Amino acid sequence: MASERDVFEISGPLHLTAVDWTDVDHRRAVAACMVQGVYIMQRDRQENRQGADALAPPWWQFFSFGIQSLLIDDADSSIFGAIFRFNPKPDPSCSTLSTPSTPSHIIAFRGTVTKGDAFSRDLQLDLHFVKNVLHQSSRSETAIQAVRSVVASGSQNVWLTGHSLGAAIALLTGKTMAKNGVYVESHLFNPPYVSPPIENIKNKKVKHGIRIASSFVTAGLAVAVKAKKAHQQRSIALENSFSKLASWVPCLYVNPRDHICSEYIGYFQHRRKMEGIGAGGVERLAAQHSVVGLFMDAIGKESHEPLHLLPSANVTVNLSPASDLKEAHGVHQWWRCDQQLESRTYRS
Incomplete structure (x- = not known):
């Protein structure tokens, strides 16, 4: 029997009878x-x-979208994404007429499914993310190619969106496009962040102290690694890559009770605090690196840029109570109209 959450007429945002594409909550x-x-x-x-x-x-027809194509994982033939195309209705009184703010296409990626034949493949990709090798998966390659194809067709106002593992794939895809000068509007729900759960520490002074120490350690390692002539060229390329990303401002939606994504809150808040105490330069250097990546560089092994390294983002935090991790991590919270949300834009 299907879950009630799968049924749009029961669990969908039926209050959106008139979509205002300029309204951040509607988007x-x-x-x-x-x-x-x-x-x-x-x-x-x-x-x-x-x-x-x-x-x-x-779930898409209600908003006048149709499926242009499905994104299929070649490893297990599961549906992991779709390209939706806006098809405005001819009725001029319809609430979903096209406007300059309306996306022509939305490319969406799901996260891990816990039941059925796709679970083992999804779990494998979750581990790929933890090991920072998600970019090597065929699913990521398919996603990037799909976005490139839509953008190359001349389509305007393309959106990227995903939840959990799907948010990680969307983030990887968006960063890849941004480094090539193409900035795709991105809505990333509960994007995973591999880190010790510092954000869960209740004592704010302890939490802030740990983050300051971490920034100075990371910045110090970065300086030490850059001092090695063999790695100078890569360090310069990394800095140029990070600066290219500064103009791309993805929307991150996180819940502080979800340890899978909550560290993004501290990641951006800490940067602002470091600037407040006059250590902005240290933090800007630390924000471009991870300790693991610097260690790999130091021993002469190539490492890939961690997904969470972002110079800019619009971060929306859901401050509403959640009964458990499942609720705090669920995508359903993000279309409800009774949530207490707080948003802030961070730019490098």
């Missing part, structure tokens, strides 16, 4: 619903729900 809700649509397409596939029995279509 967030639509992006989250597209991700939910991908999740349910995979569940429809697993449970062989077809035609009138399929539960996924209302």
Whole structure:
């Protein structure tokens, strides 16, 4: 039996009878619903729900989108993403008429499914993320190629969105495009961040002290590694790459009770605090590196840039109470209209 959360008429944002594409809450809700649509397409596939029995279509049709193409993982044939195309209705009184703020395409990626034949592949990719080798997966390559194809077709106002593992894939794709001068609007829900759970420390002084120490250690290691002539060229390339990303401002949606993504809160808040105590230069250097990456450089092994290294972002924090991790990590919270949200934009 299908979960009520899969049924749009029960759990969807039915309050959005008139979508205002300039409203940040509406934009967030639509992006989250597209991700939910991908999740349910995979569940429809697993449970062989077809035609009138399929539960996924209302999640995008309600907003006048149609499927342009599905993104299929070649390892297990699961649906991990979709390219949605806006198809405005001819009725001039319709709430979803195209405006300059309306996305022409939304490319959405689901996260890990815990049931069915896709779980083992999703878990493998979760481990790829932890080991910082997600960029080597065929799923990431397919995602990047899909976005490049849509952008190359001349489509304007393309959005990227994803949840959890899907947010990591969207983040990797967005960073790849930004480094080539193409800035795609991105809505990333509960993006994973591999780090000790510093954000969960209740004592603010202890938490801030740990972050300051970490910044000075990371910056010191960066200076030491850059001093080695063999790594100077790579260090310069990394700095240039980081500066290119500064103009790209993805929207990150995080919950402080979700340890999978909560460290993004401290990552950006700490940068502002370091500038406040006159250590902005140290933090800017530390923000471009990870300790693991610097260690790999020091021993002569190439490392890939960690996904969480971002110079700029708009961070929205859900301050509403969550009963457990499942609720705090769920994508459903991001289309509800009864949440207490706080947003702040950080720019490098």
